[in-house]
Amino acid sequence: MGRAPCCDKASVKRGPWSPEEDELLRSYVRSHGAVGNWIALPQKAGLNRCGKSCRLRWLNYLRPDIKHGGYTEQEDMVICSLYNSIGSRWSIIASKLPGRTDNDVKNYWNTKLKKKAGGATIATPPPAPQSQCASYMQPSPASASSAVTTASGDAGSFGAMYSPSHQAAPLGHYNVNTAAPLAEFSAMPTPAAANS
DNA sequence: AATGCTCCCAACCGCAACTAT
DNA sequence: CATAGTTGCGGTTGGGAGCAT
Secondary structure, three states, X not given: OOXXXXXXXXXXXXXXXXHHHHHHHXXXXXXXXXXXXXXXXXXXXXXXXXXXXXXXXXXXXXOOOOOOOOOOHHHHHHHHHHHHHHOOOHHHHHHOOOOOOHHHHHHHHHHHHHHHOOOOOOOOOOOOOOHHHHHHXXXXXXXXXXXXXXXXXXXXXXXXXXXXXXXXXXXXXXOHXXXXXXXXXXXXXXXXXXXX
């Protein structure tokens, strides 16, 4: 099956969003609630944008619960740990961090944590990045069990959920409802504590 | 003060998966 | 069941801001 073009690129605006466009999109979503059809949204909202672009803008920037920057050590730890377990499944990782988006997490990893992790490079995809970040990723059996088993029920261990054999298989659309909340990681030692 | 370099973030692109008909 | 349309995802890039020389 061929890929349907998402929009006529020649006739829609691209590039940075203006405050007016943001407001149009924001007010449309506010007044209509959940967007059922992003392709049709630009027309209805009076935006000369690709529906895909509108969706991205809303999800990554305009959503009211979005947090920008100010990553905590705990969030670092979650990202590193999950990256180690499941790789670059940014949407899954972001789902564990309330207020964070996959794009945001991805950017944060690429610009900050990858360096922390010891300069993971494309040339040598690291099974387990080194240094500070690595300490989040491969918790000792004792700390790991105390950390993940404190989670109630189904979403206990990412290591188990996303073992290499699982990684090999496509995850498809991951059901975030089965994912453990961030609070699961609150039981994990802080990097400061781990380092001391 | 001017120029060049590096870093960071927002946005785009293309593909795969999912859903409706 | 097959096809078309839509959504979601991950990789990549362009441009601005800040820093160093």
